[in-house]
Structures are given as structure tokens and as C-alpha cells.
Amino acid sequence: MKVLRAAILLAITIALFLGLHLPHGLNPPIGAFVNPFGGFWQNNRQLDVTAEDQTISQIRQTVKIFWDNRQVAHVFAENNHDLYFAQGFLTARDRLWQMEFIALAAGGRLAEVVGANAIEHDRFRRRTGMRYAAENALDSMMANSVTREALEAYASGVNAWIDQLTTASLPLEYKLMGWTPEQWTPLKTALVLKYMAWSLTGRTEELVMTRLRKSLGDSLMNVLYLNPSKLSPTIIPPETKWPFQQETMPDAPDSIRHIAPLAINSLFQPQAHNGSNNWAVAPAKTKSGHAILCNDPHLGLHLPSIWYEIQLAGPEGNTYGVAIPGAPSIIIGFNENISWGVTNAATDVLDWYKIDFRDESRREYASADGWQQASVRPEIIKVRDQPEIRDSVLITERGLVVYGENESTFQKGIPVGMALRWTAHDASNELAAFMRLNRASDYADFKDALRYIACPGQNFAYADRMGNIAIHHAGKFPVRWPGQGIYLADSQDPQYDWDGWIPADKTPQVFNPAQGYVASANQRPVDEQYPYYLGGRYASFERAARIDQELQRMDNITPADMMTLQTDVLNLRAQMALPLMLSALDTRLLGLSEARDLDLLRDWNYLNDRNLPAPTLFEEWWTTFHQRIWEDEVTIENTAVKFPKHEVTLSLMFEDTASVFFDDRRTEDKEKFIDMLSLSFAEASYQMTSKYGVYGDTWKWGQARSTSIPHMARLNGFGRYDLPTDGHGTTVNAIKKTHGPSWRMVVEMGDPIKAWGIYPGGQSGNPGSDYYDDMIPAWLAGDYEELIYLKTAADNHRAITGQTTLLAEPARGVY
Amino acid sequence: MLMLMILAIVQILSPHWWLVMAIPFCFGLLNTEKSVFRLFWQYILAVALLWGGMAVYLQMTYAELVVGRIEGLAGVSHWILVVAAALTGGIAAGFAGATGTSIRKIFSATEKPVSVS
Numbered sequence: 001m002k003v004l005r006a007a008i009l010l011a012i013t014i015a016l017f018l019g020l021h022l023p024h025g026l027n028p029p030i031g032a033f034v035n036p037f038g039g040f041w042q043n044n045r046q047l048d049v050t051a052e053d054q055t056i057s058q059i060r061q062t063v064k065i066f067w068d069n070r071q072v073a074h075v076f077a078e079n080n081h082d083l084y085f086a087q088g089f090l091t092a093r094d095r096l097w098q099m100e101f102i103a104l105a106a107g108g109r110l111a112e113v114v115g116a117n118a119i120e121h122d123r124f125r126r127r128t129g130m131r132y133a134a135e136n137a138l139d140s141m142m143a144n145s146v147t148r149e150a151l152e153a154y155a156s157g158v159n160a161w162i163d164q165l166t167t168a169s170l171p172l173e174y175k176l177m178g179w180t181p182e183q184w185t186p187l188k189t190a191l192v193l194k195y196m197a198w199s200l201t202g203r204t205e206e207l208v209m210t211r212l213r214k215s216l217g218d219s220l221m222n223v224l225y226l227n228p229s230k231l232s233p234t235i236i237p238p239e240t241k242w243p244f245q246q247e248t249m250p251d252a253p254d255s256i257r258h259i260a261p262l263a264i265n266s267l268f269q270p271q272a273h274n275g276s277n278n279w280a281v282a283p284a285k286t287k288s289g290h291a292i293l294c295n296d297p298h299l300g301l302h303l304p305s306i307w308y309e310i311q312l313a314g315p316e317g318n319t320y321g322v323a324i325p326g327a328p329s330i331i332i333g334f335n336e337n338i339s340w341g342v343t344n345a346a347t348d349v350l351d352w353y354k355i356d357f358r359d360e361s362r363r364e365y366a367s368a369d370g371w372q373q374a375s376v377r378p379e380i381i382k383v384r385d386q387p388e389i390r391d392s393v394l395i396t397e398r399g400l401v402v403y404g405e406n407e408s409t410f411q412k413g414i415p416v417g418m419a420l421r422w423t424a425h426d427a428s429n430e431l432a433a434f435m436r437l438n439r440a441s442d443y444a445d446f447k448d449a450l451r452y453i454a455c456p457g458q459n460f461a462y463a464d465r466m467g468n469i470a471i472h473h474a475g476k477f478p479v480r481w482p483g484q485g486i487y488l489a490d491s492q493d494p495q496y497d498w499d500g501w502i503p504a505d506k507t508p509q510v511f512n513p514a515q516g517y518v519a520s521a522n523q524r525p526v527d528e529q530y531p532y533y534l535g536g537r538y539a540s541f542e543r544a545a546r547i548d549q550e551l552q553r554m555d556n557i558t559p560a561d562m563m564t565l566q567t568d569v570l571n572l573r574a575q576m577a578l579p580l581m582l583s584a585l586d587t588r589l590l591g592l593s594e595a596r597d598l599d600l601l602r603d604w605n606y607l608n609d610r611n612l613p614a615p616t617l618f619e620e621w622w623t624t625f626h627q628r629i630w631e632d633e634v635t636i637e638n639t640a641v642k643f644p645k646h647e648v649t650l651s652l653m654f655e656d657t658a659s660v661f662f663d664d665r666r667t668e669d670k671e672k673f674i675d676m677l678s679l680s681f682a683e684a685s686y687q688m689t690s691k692y693g694v695y696g697d698t699w700k701w702g703q704a705r706s707t708s709i710p711h712m713a714r715l716n717g718f719g720r721y722d723l724p725t726d727g728h729g730t731t732v733n734a735i736k737k738t739h740g741p742s743w744r745m746v747v748e749m750g751d752p753i754k755a756w757g758i759y760p761g762g763q764s765g766n767p768g769s770d771y772y773d774d775m776i777p778a779w780l781a782g783d784y785e786e787l788i789y790l791k792t793a794a795d796n797h798r799a800i801t802g803q804t805t806l807l808a809e810p811a812r813g814v815y
Numbered sequence: 816m817l818m819l820m821i822l823a824i825v826q827i828l829s830p831h832w833w834l835v836m837a838i839p840f841c842f843g844l845l846n847t848e849k850s851v852f853r854l855f856w857q858y859i860l861a862v863a864l865l866w867g868g869m870a871v872y873l874q875m876t877y878a879e880l881v882v883g884r885i886e887g888l889a890g891v892s893h894w895i896l897v898v899a900a901a902l903t904g905g906i907a908a909g910f911a912g913a914t915g916t917s918i919r920k921i922f923s924a925t926e927k928p929v930s931v932s
Contacts, residue, residue: 002917002920002921005917006914010918013913016906017833017907017911035866036866036869037826040881041869041882043881044879166830168830715888716887716890717884717887718884767881769880770880
């Protein structure tokens with residue numbers, strides 16, 4: 001009897017142990033997770049407490065870290081190794097899960113931690129050559145002694161942090177998802193950088209454009225999509241003279257083989273999400289007589305935050321700014337002498353080539369020189385709780401074959417049976433550029449640093465202590481004939497080759513222009529005078545035009561004026577279009593609610609203010625109007641595939657109200673401009689009620705179009721949702737539903753340098769920390785924090801709240 | 816109660832969750848006095864108090880934010896999380912202890928309880 005009782009109890013106990021100890025699918029092991037001594041309860045604000053001192057065997061000399069009231073670390077190191085070691089160590093302290101998650105995603109290894117759902121994601125990353133590109137980049141970074149030292153020291157710092165983690169202090173997401181951190185390596189840094197490259201240059205429209213060309217023809221394609229914007233100022237002032245001719249000027253070929261477009265089911269409506277602003281004003285236009293530099297990169301917002309703010313003071317310079325978790329050095333910032341900021345260049349650096357294989361084995365493909373052998377790169381995708389998947393990438397001289405003819409694609413718009421040629425596949429060392437920028441002391445150093453920028457190409461704005469300003473459209477851009485790269489290309493036609501690269505000193509750039517400012521907002525960088533063709537998908541004109549308008553108008557500029565401009569929400573599109581729309585609208589047959597809506601718009605000041613209902617109404621009317629005009633032209637097999645830019649509609653309204661485009665070709669009537677206005681207004685008015693209910697608070701812009709900042713792994717409750725925000729994708733303050741200014745920075749290059757910044761999140765990646773999302777209220781309000789730029793380790797500042805000293809081991813610290 | 820004191824100290828030093836089974840199991844093996852039933856309930860109550868108490872303490876001091884996140888994720892209130900911690904720890908300890916002592920009782924079959932009259 002006793003034996004039986006013991007046996008039953010033992011069985012229950014063993015079952016209980018296993019049930020509590022093992023993970024259940026993707027749910028965490030219950031025992032460990034709910035344990036208040038080691039589980040989620042321990043990821044609390046006690047982890048924010050900073051150590052006073054700590055002995056670390058890997059560093060060579062003492063490193064001093066000062067903490068300010070937002071938990072930004074100000075690092076003072078005696079040598080470069082220790083500087084980047086400390087950056088790795090501190091970034092891991094605050095963002096370990098985030099950086100590892102990005103590295104795993106970039107490298108196509110998510111299925112290892114989240115299971116079979118991520119297999120197609122991982123295959124896509126590998127097939128687009130993320131690992132291949134990262135390995136090539138790593139070779140160059142390791143061949144350069146400066147970047148090699150930084151990469152290795154950074155990895156060693158991350159690993160020193162990982163080694164001292166305990167069951168209790170393991171970041172919350174690891175506990176939740178049931179995995180543990182792996183050692184950090186320089187390859188992971190290369191992957192993180194490639195992840196940024198893909199998110200900024202990986203947009204691909206060739207498939208959609210090729211399909212549209214077939215139904216619209218070349219002349220309509222030009223009118224609807226390809227003619228350069230008449231409303232957008234170029235980044236480089238138009239009077240700029242180019243003291244060179246293109247050496248090997250390829251003309252557009254007379255005849256090229258166009259690729260037959262692929263199946264319609266993979267078409268999509270491409271969204272231009274990522275955009276940014278930067279500008280610099282010369283001393284002649286500022287009140288203080290010092291140059292001012294501003295930058296606000298707009299990206300998909302998430303928590304933990306995209307950027308990690310840090311001050312890095314070493315033997316070769318004292319730099320402050322924001323870094324990418326996972327990569328050493330500062331990406332956007334300033335030092336004692338210069339400041340810089342970036343916006344995406346948006347110049348096209350990615351082409352697709354149709355590949356014809358000889359047979360099913362897909363080992364030989366047709367080229368201009370006959371059959372060529374493809375090389376095969378094996379890829380093994382490991383899957384949590386399942387057997388691994390063996391995959392391979394075919395590499396041709398036209399690039400990497402992402403999908404075979406019969407495969408389904410992970411992302412819409414990716415063509416099948418095509419090779420991807422992307423500049424990020426080539427060996428490059430962007431880290432060298434950023435490390436040189438971090439230490440640059442003048443314009444010559446700045447220019448020298450930019451030679452290392454390959455992909456993603458960026459518009460680098462510059463301002464220095466001497467009062468110089470500049471902007472460079474920097475990157476490795478292929479030399480192509482006008483129009484090359486817009487459509488899918490034929491791999492067998494040598495006319496589709498890339499004819500080398502635009503030399504770094506001939507990329508669009510300007511130094512101290514007469515206008516006294518430089519600015520960019522992802523628009524077209526140059527006009528037709530520039531000797532090279534730069535194909536790109538540039539942003540709509542509004543942000544660029546508004547910034548240009550304001551900078552031209554302003555004088556005696558102060559940093560506060562620059563903050564006002566960064567948070568400017570004037571809707572230029574509405575300001576241009578609405579008066580005409582209101583005056584042309586036939587108001588005779590309006591119902592009561594429509595009349596009220598009309599009054600709302602008449603009284604509007606064109607600001608996308610969160611408290612106004614008019615911006616919501618205008619957005620609804622404009623979007624409907626724009627879509628009703630174009631959907632008959634761009635609908636292919638019942639799918640509207642890509643609308644022209646909004647400025648095409650604007651130009652039409654002002655220049656040609658009798659245009660045939662206003663007619664809906666699918667109806668028997670001949671619609672005109674005013675018919676389209678009336679139709680779209682009635683529809684918008686109806687839609688407002690059906691989307692947002694009866695007229696009231698829910699119509700207000702901040703509620704109708706709110707912003708969410710989700711957690712990177714989309715964990716419910718770990719993000720911030722439905723934030724009432726000002727701004728619009730086309731206003732300078734370019735806040736959208738899930739995108740927006742990821743960092744706002746204003747730097748006045750005086751003595752001392754004064755700087756302000758804010759980002760929608762916080763320094764800590766720990767969801768249980770006070771510093772996880774503490775800056776969101778100020779970001780929402782358009783407020784800034786003063787950036788505490790310590791000149792030396794002896795500098796006192798009231799905002800410094802703590803200090804950590806990293807001590808080298810005595811035996812090594814002596815020398 | 817010695818078991819609870821030792822478990823509390825060990826848990827603070829080493830946060831592994833399974834100690835909540837290992838230590839009660841060992842104490843169960845050493846137990847000769849209490850009945851299996853009584854020890855089972857004592858351990859459940861003791862460890863539920865330890866884990867629940869620690870959870871309440873953390874919730875009220877440092878862990879309010881992280882508990883809020885888990886509330887959002889799991890869709891339950893923080894009291895449910897406290898109860899889940901208490902029940903998990905308590906039941907695990909109760910069964911482990913009862914198993915330990917029931918094994919001990921197999922081998923102490925001949926030992927009659929000494930009745931002092």
C-alpha cells in the first residue's frame with residue numbers, strides 16, 4: 001500500500017516537474033517564468049541600478065562611465081579598444097535581446113528561436129543574400145585594422161556582459177520566448193548593418209512597373225510615374241555647376257529586350273514608408289553666428305527603441321549621438337569639431353535580371369556569352385523543435401536567384417525566376433566611414449570618411465565649428481543609362497550591365513552654397529544638369545518644399561526655431577489643393593452633414609494638428625479623389641497596383657482640369673474634374689461617419705489616425721498604442737501610424753557646442769524599466785532634452801546622476 | 816519551519832525554480848514524524864506563502880512596470896499572476912515533499928510510532 005502510494009506520488013511529482021520545466025510550444029516554461037526569485041518578476045527597475053565599480057579582465061586601462069538622468073552613458077576611455085569594448089558592454093546591458101533578435105532576423109535564423117512560422121522569412125533573408133553580403137562586408141571590415149579592432153572589442157564587450165548574466169537578470173524576452181543569448185561576433189554586427197541596408201534600399205518596384213508598362217505604354221508611364229517632379233526643390237541647388245563630364249556616358253539603347261511581366265497575383269501597392277529630414281544652416285542665417293545642424297530620420301517605430309544614445313570619448317575624439325544596437329561607433333551625431341546627420345538617398349541600387357536556366361537542374365543559365373555555370377551556396381535553416389531545412393542560393397554573374405519560377409514569395413512584389421543584383425552584396429566597409437566621421441575634425445576628413453559609404457547610400461548633411469555647411473548624396477551608385485533599372489532586366493542583354501560606379505568625388509554634393517543652407521528630405525538630389533543618371537524612387541515634394549520655403553524665409557535662426565521646423569505640421573498639399581477644391585466643388589446639392597464637413601474644411605488652417613477634425617476629413621477626401629482619378633488607369637486584373645504620386649494629381653488640377661484622366665473610363669459618362677470632386681467629396685463625407693462614427697472627438701486627427709509603437713516581436717502590452725499624434729507623412733514632422741521621427745536632433749556648433757535631442761522610447765530595452773519608454777511623452781509634445789556633452793571626465797553637470805568605473809585587472813592596469 | 820527557512824535562503828542565493836521541488840523532496844525524505852498528508856498541506860501552504868509573498872513584495876516595490884507588461888500580454892490582472900506564482904510554487908513543493916516522505920515511509924515500515932503514554 002505504501003509502495004503504491006509512493007509510486008503514485010512520484011509519478012505525479014515527475015509529471016509536475018516536467019510540465020513546469022519544459023517549454024510548451026512557444027510559451028515559456030511555467031516554473032521558471034512565474035518563479036518570483038528568477039522569473040519575470042526579476043526584470044524590474046532594480047536592473048536600472050548602475051554599479052559603482054567593476055573589475056574587467058578584458059580592458060587595458062580604466063574606463064569611466066557617467067550616467068545622466070535619462071540613463072545615457074557618457075564613456076571616457078584611454079584607448080580605442082576600451083572605448084568600443086565599453087560601447088558593446090553598455091549596449092548589451094540595455095539592448096541585448098534587441099540586438100540579437102535583429103542579427104538573427106537579418107541572418108535568416110529566426111526559426112531557430114520562434115519555430116516553423118519563420119521558415120519562409122529565413123529563406124527569404126538567405127536567398128536575398130543577407131548572409132552572403134554580411135560575410136563579404138566582414139572580410140573588408142576585418143582587413144582594416146581600425147575597424148577590426150572596434151568590431152572585436154565591441155563583441156568582447158557584449159560577451160563580457162552576457163557572461164555575467166544570471167537566471168534572474170536574463171532579459172525578459174529570452175525568458176518569455178525560452179531561449180538564451182549566444183556569443184556576439186563581428187559577423188553579427190555585419191548582419192545588423194545589412195539589415196539597415198535592406199530596410200533602406202530593399203524596396204523593389206520593378207515587377208509592378210514592368211506590368212504597368214505593358215498596359216500603359218512608355219508615354220503614359222512617363223506622365224504618371226517617371227517625369228521628374230516640378231514641385232520639389234532638388235537637394236543640390238540648381239545653380240550648382242558640375243566641373244566634370246561623365247567619362248563613360250552610356251546612352252539609353254535604341255532597342256532593348258523587355259521582359260514579359262509575371263503573374264498578377266504577386267503584384268502589390270508599394271508603400272514609401274521610410275523618409276527623413278536633415279538640414280544645416282550657415283552662420284550668416286543664425287542668431288548666434290554659429291552653424292546649426294538638424295536631423296530627424298523617419299523609420300518604422302518600435303520598442304526597444306531603434307537608437308541607443310551614447311557619448312564616446314576616446315583618445316581620438318569625443319563624440320555624442322545615436323548608435324545602432326549591435327554596431328560600434330555613432331551613426332548620427334557630433335564631436336568637438338563637426339556634426340552630421342543622414343537621410344536615405346533613395347537612389348536605386350538594386351536591379352532584377354530574368355534568368356533562363358538550361359534545364360531543371362538549374363546549374364547553367366543563359367548569358368550573352370552562352371551557357372554559364374551558377375555557383376551554389378548551401379544554406380541550412382535550423383528550426384526550433386523540428387528538423388533543419390537544407391536550402392541553397394544560386395549565384396550568377398547577374399546576382400542571386402531569390403526565387404525559382406514555381407516558388408511562392410515571402411514578400412509581395414518580389415519577382416520569381418530572377419536574379420537580384422544589389423550593391424550591398426559587394427564587399428564594403430561602412431563602419432570605417434562612421435568611425436572616421438566620429439573622429440573627423442574638418443570638411444576634408446568628412447569627405448574622406450564618405451568614400452567608404454557604399455550601401456545604404458545616404459544624404460549626409462554637415463556643419464562644423466568653422467561655420468562651414470555641406471551636403472553629400474553619398475554611396476556607391478552604379479553608372480547606368482537613363483531609365484536603366486526601372487523595369488525588370490534581361491540577363492542576356494549586355495546593355496543591362498552596370499558600367500562601373502560614379503566616383504565618390506562626383507556624387508552630388510555642395511559645400512557652403514550661396515543660399516546659406518543645405519537640406520534634404522529624400523527628394524531627387526539633382527536636376528538634369530548633373531552628368532550622371534541617378535534612378536531612384538524619391539519622396540513626394542511636400543517635406544522638401546516646406547523645409548526649403550522655411551529655411552529660405554528665416555533669418556536670425558535659433559535652435560528653438562529649428563525645433564519648431566522639425567515639428568512643423570503644415571500640410572503643404574492641402575494648402576495648395578484645398579482652396580481650388582473648395583471653390584470648384586458644386587455645393588448646390590449638399591446635404592446637412594456634407595455642408596458641415598465643408599465648413600470644417602473652409603475654416604481649417606492646414607495644420608495636421610491632433611485636435612482638429614479637418615485633417616481627417618481632408619485626408620479622406622484627397623485620398624478618395626486621387627484614387628478615383630487613377631484607379632481606372634492603374635487597375636490590372638481587378639487590382640489597383642500603383643497609384644501615381646500625389647503631385648501628378650496636383651499638377652493636373654492646376655494645369656489641365658479638362659484632362660481625360662478625370663474621366664472614369666469604366667463608365668459611359670464623361671466625368672470631368674468637378675464631377676470627380678463632387679463624387680469623392682460625397683464618398684468621403686459618407687466614409688467619415690462609417691469609419692469614425694457621428695461627428696465628434698473620434699474625428700480628430702490624433703484619434704482617427706493615431707500612432708502605435710509596437711514591441712519588435714509584437715508582444716501585446718509591450719508597446720505603446722493609439723498615441724494621439726500630430727503630423728502626416730508629408731509634413732516635416734512626418735508621423736504616420738507606425739512610422740515617424742525615430743530621433744530628432746538639433747546641434748548648434750558654437751563654443752561650447754549645444755545640442756538637443758529626443759526619440760520615441762528610452763535607453764533601456766527592459767520592458768520593466770523606468771527608462772523603457774520614458775521619452776515618449778516629450779516626443780509626443782514636440783519637446784527636446786538637452787544633450788549632456790561632457791568635455792572631459794572631470795566635467796561636472798547637474799544632470800549626471802551616477803558613475804561606474806570599469807577597472808582593468810591590476811596586473812594589466814599597471815603599465 | 817526549517818524547510819521554509821532553508822528554501823528561502825537558497826532561493827535568494829540561487830534563483831532556479833526547481834529548488835522549490837528539490838529541497839522539499841529532501842526534507843520529505845528526512846521526515847519521520849509527520850504524516851504524508853499533513854506534510855503535503857504544510858509544504859503547499861509554506862511555499863505558497865514564500866512565492867506569493869515574494870511576488871507581492873516585488874509587485875509593490877520594484878516590479879510594478881514589468882508586472883503591468885505581463886498583465887497586458889497574458890490578459891490577466893496582477894493578482895492572478897501572484898496567485899499563479901503562489902500555486903505553482905506551493906503545489907510543486909507539496910507534491911515533492913509528499914513524495915519524499917512517502918518513499919521514506921516505505922523503508923520505515925517497521926518503525927512504529929512511539930507512543931509516550
